[in-house]
Amino acid sequence: MASDAAKSTVQKPSFGLAMVPVVLTLIILGIQIFYFGDFTPHVPLSIGIAITGLVGIKLGFKWKDIETGMLHVVHVGLPSVAILILVGMIVGVWIASGTVPTLIYYGLTILSPQIFLAAAMILCAVVSVSLGTSWGTVGTVGLALMGIGAGFDIPMYWTAGAVVSGAFFGDKVSPLSDTTNLAPAVTGVDLFSHIKNMMPTTVPAMLIGLVIYFVAGFTLIGDDSASFERITSITSTLQANFDISVWLLLPAIIVIALAVMRMPPLPSLFVGVLTGGLAAMWAQGASLYEVVTFANSGYSIQTASDEINSLLNRGGIQSMMWTISLVLIALAFGGSLEKTGCLESIIRTIMSKVRSFKGLQTSATFTSVATNLVAGDPYLSIALPGRMYAPVYRGMKYSTLNLSRATEEGGTLISPLIPWNAGGAFVVTALGLGIADGNFENLLYIPLAFACWISPVLGLLYAQLGLFSPKASDVEQAEWREKDESIAEFDDQGRITSMAEQPAQS
Numbered sequence: 001m002a003s004d005a006a007k008s009t010v011q012k013p014s015f016g017l018a019m020v021p022v023v024l025t026l027i028i029l030g031i032q033i034f035y036f037g038d039f040t041p042h043v044p045l046s047i048g049i050a051i052t053g054l055v056g057i058k059l060g061f062k063w064k065d066i067e068t069g070m071l072h073v074v075h076v077g078l079p080s081v082a083i084l085i086l087v088g089m090i091v092g093v094w095i096a097s098g099t100v101p102t103l104i105y106y107g108l109t110i111l112s113p114q115i116f117l118a119a120a121m122i123l124c125a126v127v128s129v130s131l132g133t134s135w136g137t138v139g140t141v142g143l144a145l146m147g148i149g150a151g152f153d154i155p156m157y158w159t160a161g162a163v164v165s166g167a168f169f170g171d172k173v174s175p176l177s178d179t180t181n182l183a184p185a186v187t188g189v190d191l192f193s194h195i196k197n198m199m200p201t202t203v204p205a206m207l208i209g210l211v212i213y214f215v216a217g218f219t220l221i222g223d224d225s226a227s228f229e230r231i232t233s234i235t236s237t238l239q240a241n242f243d244i245s246v247w248l249l250l251p252a253i254i255v256i257a258l259a260v261m262r263m264p265p266l267p268s269l270f271v272g273v274l275t276g277g278l279a280a281m282w283a284q285g286a287s288l289y290e291v292v293t294f295a296n297s298g299y300s301i302q303t304a305s306d307e308i309n310s311l312l313n314r315g316g317i318q319s320m321m322w323t324i325s326l327v328l329i330a331l332a333f334g335g336s337l338e339k340t341g342c343l344e345s346i347i348r349t350i351m352s353k354v355r356s357f358k359g360l361q362t363s364a365t366f367t368s369v370a371t372n373l374v375a376g377d378p379y380l381s382i383a384l385p386g387r388m389y390a391p392v393y394r395g396m397k398y399s400t401l402n403l404s405r406a407t408e409e410g411g412t413l414i415s416p417l418i419p420w421n422a423g424g425a426f427v428v429t430a431l432g433l434g435i436a437d438g439n440f441e442n443l444l445y446i447p448l449a450f451a452c453w454i455s456p457v458l459g460l461l462y463a464q465l466g467l468f469s470p471k472a473s474d475v476e477q478a479e480w481r482e483k484d485e486s487i488a489e490f491d492d493q494g495r496i497t498s499m500a501e502q503p504a505q506s
Contacts, residue, residue: 010060017059018345021052021337022374029420039435041420045329045376049336056340069339070332076379077331079178079266080135080422084320084327086269087139087430090276092294092315094140096286097279098242099251101312103144104151105238106246108231113152113221117213120145120159121166121451125206128170131259132177134416134423136269137167139430140252146431147311151234154220157441160431161448164416165209168423169451172412173202179382183408186386187400188485197401198408200468201458202451209450237305243283251275314432323429327422330376337375338384347388357398361463364389364403365456368410378415378423382407394480394487399470402463409456417446417453 025048032044049070056066094100111119123145128137142163149159171177173195184194238244251272258268273295280286280294298316303309337343347367354360364385371381386407393400415423419435428435433442447453462468472480480487 012341013055013059013345015345015349017055018342021048021055021342022346024048024051025333026374039419039440041376041425042326042329045326045333045420048333049329052333052336052340052342055342056336059340061340066336066339070335073335073338073377073380074328074331077327077377077422080379081324081327082266083133083135083269084324084426085317086266086273087136088298088315088317088320089273089295090136090269090315091139091143091319091430092296092298093273093276093280093291094251095299095312095315096284096291096294097251097276098244098248098283099276099279100140100144100147101238101242102244102246102248103141103252104147104311105235105244107144107148108151108235111148113154114217115214116149116152116154117158117162117217117220118210120149120162121206121209121213124163124166125169126166127256128167129174130170130256131265131268132171132174132180133265133269134167134171134177134412135426135430136255136265137170138163138427140255140272142167142431143314147234150307150311151231152221153230155444156431156433157444158216158220158448160427160433160442160445161450162209162213163431164427164445164449165206165213165451168413168416168449169202169206172408172455173198177412179378179408179412182379183382183386183404183411186383187390187404187407188480188483189399189401189404193401194404194408197468197470198405200462201405201409201455204458205451205455208454212450233305234307237303237308241301241303241308245283248279248283251279310432320429323422323425326376326420326425330420330422330425331380334371334375334377334380338380343371343375343380343384344388347385351389351392354392357396357402357469358463360389360392360396360398361402361406361469362460364406365410365460368407369414369456372411372414372418372421376418376421378411378421381411381415385410391486394472394477394485397472397477399472399476402469405459406456409459413452413455417449419443419446 025044028047029041029044033039053063053066124137124141127141128134131137145163146156146159171179174180175191175195180195181191184191254275255268255272258271277291280291281288294316296317298314298319300313301309350363350367354363367385368381371384372378375381386403389403390400393403415421416427418424419428433439435442
């Protein structure tokens with residue numbers, strides 16, 4: 001009884017109050033990045049948690065309740081933290097084993113500089129679909145491609161854009177991906193129907209990106225003789241410091257094979273760590289202690305080439321701690337906003353203005369983008385709008401396949417384009433873009449990740465034209481009634497008059 005009485009004293013925030021922690025946090029974040037020129041979003045997001053906590057206490061929440069909400073969302077995101085740890089280990093061990101140097105060596109000797117960007121996008125897409133993880137793809141194959149791109153004298157941000165485009169395409173359509181499973185789960189649609197419904201935006205976006213990267217390759221490559229000398233210098237240095245062999249690609253092949261066999265990503269990546277460690281001892285003569293050190297602290301080498309040193313001195317669990325701490329803080333901030341009802345209040349205010357399917361699809365997409373921007377968490381950017389908007393789609397008799405696509409595109413694909421988001425922070429760290437050190441030029445990878453932003457733009461265009469926007473079939477509507485799903489009701493002016501509460505995401 002006392003618990004029920006305590007709950008009754010909790011108020012729902014108004015739109016204005018709900019916007020307070022969001023706006024203040026973005027202002028503090030902007031001052032930190034653009035005024036002080038220091039890309040460390042950790043403290044601004046931590047202050048955002050404190051501001052949200054004060055708003056929650058004003059609404060009648062106890063701090064323990066807010067803390068519980070934060071820890072719930074952190075718990076949901078812990079598999080991502082585990083992937084970060086394993087990717088850090090893989091990077092350090094695969095460099096020591098010669099797997100990454102071998103990939104760079106063969107890439108420089110086989111690939112043409114002119115087609116490199118297009119090939120990089122395709123390779124990352126194939127690997128990501130197989131692994132079901134964009135982060136694992138970026139941290140392994142993506143890292144090797146950054147080295148190849150450097151050998152071809154292609155700007156880092158162009159290579160990073162191609163890597164991100166391919167890797168997050170795979171994450172979006174792979175049935176093994178956690179976000180690809182999350183989007184249909186929260187909107188109540190079939191997984192493979194969801195994947196099929198994303199093809200009208202995904203395929204054209206990838207083709208457009210492929211053409212742009214192909215054209216850019218011929219534009220960016222300058223003096224072939226200078227490029228040839230650079231490639232020769234890098235490959236010679238790699239041969240002098242590593243045993244280069246096609247057999248050293250086995251750790252990567254084994255991980256991909258396990259993914260194709262539908263093994264879970266965490267065990268598959270750990271097998272990659274073990275096989276890489278064995279290869280380091282067998283092929284490169286590393287001791288067991290050195291392998292453990294590489295997995296924890298990263299690989300270290302000093303050669304006559306500064307380029308090789310900057311490319312290969314990286315990896316290890318400790319190299320991921322900047323990203324892991326940011327992910328945990330961002331998850332906690334998102335959890336505090338969700339628990340206090342701030343995000344729900346903002347979304348409900350937006351939904352109250354919706355009068356048509358065009359506006360609904362646009363609102364759902366931009367809500368996912370905004371949640372990514374504010375909360376810094378791709379999971380929350382899919383789960384929260386997916387739960388909140390589903391009854392409105394049902395009330396308008398449109399299939400929630402439209403919603404699952406909107407949340408996937410605004411959530412999964414936009415995540416790597418926001419540097420303080422969990423996805424963006426990982427990309428910046430894993431690819432060595434040096435944003436934290438003031439190399440803001442490398443942020444150009446954001447507009448150059450064409451497939452990631454063209455896909456949601458196409459989705460919005462289709463909604464305005466009424467293309468690829470399926471209405472709910474009789475079977476789907478019957479399933480809603482059978483499952484007792486909540487359905488919004490509207491008045492004569494198209495305004496929402498009632499909407500049953502959605503159950504909380506477990």
